[in-house]
Amino acid sequence: MALSDRLELVNPSEIRKLFDLAAGIEGLISLGIGEPDFDTPEHIKEYAKEALDKGYTHYGPNAGLPMLREAVAKKLKEQNGIEADPKTEVMILTGANQAFLMSLATFLKDGDEVLIPSPMFVSYAPAVVLAGGNPVEVPTYEENEFRLSVDDLKRYVSEKTRALIINTPNNPTGSVLTKKDLEEIADFAVEHDLIVISDEVYEHFVYDGIKNHSIAALDGMFERTITVNGFSKTFAMTGWRLGFVAAPAWIIEKMTRFQMYNSTCPVTFAQYAAAKALEDPRSWEAVEGMRKEYDRRRNLVWKRLNEMGLPTLKPRGAFYIFPRIRDTGLSSKEFSELMLTEARVAVVPGSAFGNAGEGYIRISYATAYEKLEEAMNRMEKVLREKNLV
Ligand SMILES: Cc1ncc(COP(=O)(O)O)c(C=O)c1O
Numbered sequence: 001m002a003l004s005d006r007l008e009l010v011n012p013s014e015i016r017k018l019f020d021l022a023a024g025i026e027g028l029i030s031l032g033i034g035e036p037d038f039d040t041p042e043h044i045k046e047y048a049k050e051a052l053d054k055g056y057t058h059y060g061p062n063a064g065l066p067m068l069r070e071a072v073a074k075k076l077k078e079q080n081g082i083e084a085d086p087k088t089e090v091m092i093l094t095g096a097n098q099a100f101l102m103s104l105a106t107f108l109k110d111g112d113e114v115l116i117p118s119p120m121f122v123s124y125a126p127a128v129v130l131a132g133g134n135p136v137e138v139p140t141y142e143e144n145e146f147r148l149s150v151d152d153l154k155r156y157v158s159e160k161t162r163a164l165i166i167n168t169p170n171n172p173t174g175s176v177l178t179k180k181d182l183e184e185i186a187d188f189a190v191e192h193d194l195i196v197i198s199d200e201v202y203e204h205f206v207y208d209g210i211k212n213h214s215i216a217a218l219d220g221m222f223e224r225t226i227t228v229n230g231f232s233k234t235f236a237m238t239g240w241r242l243g244f245v246a247a248p249a250w251i252i253e254k255m256t257r258f259q260m261y262n263s264t265c266p267v268t269f270a271q272y273a274a275a276k277a278l279e280d281p282r283s284w285e286a287v288e289g290m291r292k293e294y295d296r297r298r299n300l301v302w303k304r305l306n307e308m309g310l311p312t313l314k315p316r317g318a319f320y321i322f323p324r325i326r327d328t329g330l331s332s333k334e335f336s337e338l339m340l341t342e343a344r345v346a347v348v349p350g351s352a353f354g355n356a357g358e359g360y361i362r363i364s365y366a367t368a369y370e371k372l373e374e375a376m377n378r379m380e381k382v383l384r385e386k387n388l389v
């Protein structure tokens with residue numbers, strides 16, 4: 001099938017449609033957006049200015065600046081226990097989002113199946129479709145804290161399965177896979193000879209003293225894993241469009257070829273700033289500051305949602321919370337529309353994240369504490385007035 005035909009199969013994300021609807025509503029509080037409300041730390045902006053003054057205004061290598069690939073390799077070794085050669089096994093991207101289509105395009109054949117735990121980040125299934133494959137949703141359950149289990153995977157694996165996408169900490173549920181979960185998933189991947197795409201963009205935002213683990217660090221997994229990460233969430237740099245992957249050299253070589261004919265390379269002065277940022281302790285202090293503030297907001301929203309009668313798991317990571325709204329009798333779309341029009345609060349229907357998301361909504365708490373308080377009050381008022389809880 002031609003790429004132009006496949007493009008017909010993917011639709012604009014439901015989240016975008018909701019934002020169009022929300023655009024005209026005055027006094028709206030948006031809990032819909034999936035990006036940090038913090039500004040990029042000042043010293044990182046200074047590094048970008050320094051880069052411009054130093055003449056980082058030209059094209060760079062397709063795989064990214066060597067200085068950033070080296071800084072990423074060092075970070076992966078120290079923080080994630082992943083040994084990747086910066087010359088051949090690390091690549092810088094124009095945002096982590098590029099990783100999915102580009103990496104799938106290196107190995108997927110027409111009709112190959114890719115297992116995706118659902119609810120899932122909106123880019124995964126379209127990336128699989130564009131790369132010529134078939135996305136297969138593997139439902140995860142509130143009863144298991146939305147953590148992917150091998151029992152779930154076993155029901156959906158087939159002869160055609162070629163890859164598995166995992167996302168920890170998870171968007172939209174906030175679930176975090178344990179090391180044991182990852183070990184079991186790794187064994188499953190080896191048994192079925194699957195490539196694993198591991199999306200770890202929220203790795204630094206975990207709570208209750210837990211740590212996020214990287215599957216590529218487990219014995220024998222690097223050779224079959226594409227680790228995806230980036231700067232958008234970690235350093236509040238969404239608009240800079242910078243991400244990275246670590247993967248076996250044959251995958252990086254093909255992704256680099258793809259990039260050659262796509263965006264050529266990520267912005268060079270942004271890459272310089274990111275390389276400097278990775279090695280500057282002030283960046284990690286800023287990350288810890290953001291993490292603490294997200295944690296404070298998480299506690300508030302979790303408490304208020306349960307108090308108002310929406311049963312909600314306490315998420316362990318990312319900056320999302322995923323309340324169950326099924327008992328109100330409304331679909332997640334109806335519930336979100338009601339909140340938009342009556343409470344002037346934008347939330348995202350769980351159905352936007354796959355079939356397993358129905359019956360839930362996603363709330364992003366990457367919003368000021370006071371706004372979250374006000375949004376919770378408004379939601380509760382509407383729910384009580386309409387006798388929905
Ligand atoms: C789970 C997940 N992966 C990847 C991305 C993409 O991040 P980037 O801004 O680096 O493209 C997002 C952005 O929302 C995300 O939530």
